[in-house]
Amino acid sequence: MATQFAHQTIDRFSVPILSRDDTYILNHCTKYLARTNPEYRHNFGQFSGADPRGRIAEAYRFPIIDSYYDEKKPVESYAFNEVTFVYFDPTASIKAVAVLGTFAKLYEQIPLRPARFDDESTGYYAVTCLIPKGQAHSYKFLVDGQLKLDPINPQQVTIDNGAIWSRFFTHLCTEALVLERAEMLLIDRLVEHILPFRTPDGERFLRFFYNYLDKQTKETQYAHAYRLDQSVGVVNFIDKLLAREEAHNLDDYKICLSQIDRILRQRNPYTEPHLASKELFVELYDEMASGAVKDWDHSEYGNPRFFLQMLRRHTFTGAFSHPKYGGNTGGISWSYLAERFSSDKGESLFNWRRTLEKPLGTNPDYRG
Structure with a gap:
């Protein structure tokens, strides 16, 4: 059974889901993603001219990996990170977006909810999961029934069957990721x-x-x-x-x-x-x-x-x-x-x- 914490809001998934207000989500999104200037930022040649991530200030900051603290269980909560997945649809026309990955049961489609400002749609969708520290995971978004890589996060990994997935890792991770x-x-x-x-x-x-x-x-x-x-x-x-x-x-x-x-x-x-x-x-x-x-x-x-x-x-x-x-x-x-x-x-x-x-x-x- 998954560890139960005070801020957990959805218990039908194998990973705890936290309730994060829209301000938290939008503070990160507006700082790194909201930008009207279409020119590419200097990224040390990491992204090609056709890659939209080249316009993002620091694309590596997504998904958002944050500390977690539960005052009722301070010792237990230290072992977890808040991981917030963010998907952006500028047209705000998608009907449903979910995330699935190795951090939960792979068949579980964890829905992202719209982040709103002044009761209006912003085009940002997000969900925050509690994931143990010291881990690395692969994931994809399910957008209107279609599996997609994270269009923001530059981390990607090729799994055993040759498929490419997006990747993230939590604090204190000791798994070798890019070095032999x-x-x-x-x-x-x-x-x-x-x-x-x-x-x-x-x-x-x-x-x-x-x-x-x-x-x-x-x-x-x-x-x-x-x-x-x-x-x-x-x-x-x-x-x-x-x-x-x-x-x-x-x-x-x-x-x-x-x-x-x-x-x-x-x-x-x-x-x-x-x-x-x-x-x-x-x-x-x-x-x-x-x-x-x-x-x-x-x-x-x-x-x-x-x-x-x-x-x-x-x-x-x-x-x-x-x-x-x-x-x-x-x-x-x-x-x-x-x-x-x-x-x-x-x-x-x-x-x-x-x-x-x-x-x-x-x-x-x-x-x-």
């Missing part, structure tokens, strides 16, 4: 030479932080933990970033990681690239920083330094951002800062738990 395992292992080694946790003090802190947690803390705070090692979830963060907000940089990663794999195999043909020695990675790292990497194919990717700068930006962002984005597992990077910086009285100068929601933090008002 070999690519993730290679990024993990590169990340080790960027983060501070490779030092003896950093490694000692990691061991202490995870090994001394009680069972309940591990179950509540680390239910979606991903590879509790020096990368502190950064590789997972990068995978999610390239799947959504920075999908336009995925090709950079694919090309450069392929080149790095080839170069490392040339320099040591007797071991897998991700198992190469620390000295070999340090040498490669220094060469990339200088922009002059021996055997780098500049006709395929002009500047290895640019890729290294992007990787460093993604690494530090992932390590110190909110854990819901896939990195900074359990707030470990914040705990590292809290231990490292303290006052003369021994009090931490970075009391991050005081500002964060339960169970990760202690703030009763913050909602994540």
Whole structure:
């Protein structure tokens, strides 16, 4: 049986449905979708000139993934996200629109309702579902009996039978979405030479932080933990970033990681690239920083330094951002800062738990 929450309004589906007012829906739609200027926005070449999503400010923000809080069940509600599906029909002529996908029973057609402003039709249709964190799902809209991809969301996935579906993922998702395992292992080694946790003090802190947690803390705070090692979830963060907000940089990663794999195999043909020695990675790292990497194919990717700068930006962002984005597992990077910086009285100068929601933090008002 699905978990019951106070805001659930429809119980005939296998997934809880929430009642969201039109203001919430329209606030998001008017910010990102309502636009009379027909010109295409700069999207780093992600969309072709014929793709209407090129006119949208930030198409990746749909469906809307939001935090959920039920004051009667605060601990249970932390494990869920509000996911709001939005469909837009400028002619407001469709008779019925529903969403179906792997987040519910696949045969269930969950209806979207019209969002109205001043009791007039806006052309927007929406429904909000409660979906567990840590998951990725495929879905389609059923518009007047016809299955359609989400015309807004740029995320798409090809399933086993070759069909293309739209995709979304919730907070704390650890399923690899766009990177291959070999690519993730290679990024993990590169990340080790960027983060501070490779030092003896950093490694000692990691061991202490995870090994001394009680069972309940591990179950509540680390239910979606991903590879509790020096990368502190950064590789997972990068995978999610390239799947959504920075999908336009995925090709950079694919090309450069392929080149790095080839170069490392040339320099040591007797071991897998991700198992190469620390000295070999340090040498490669220094060469990339200088922009002059021996055997780098500049006709395929002009500047290895640019890729290294992007990787460093993604690494530090992932390590110190909110854990819901896939990195900074359990707030470990914040705990590292809290231990490292303290006052003369021994009090931490970075009391991050005081500002964060339960169970990760202690703030009763913050909602994540």
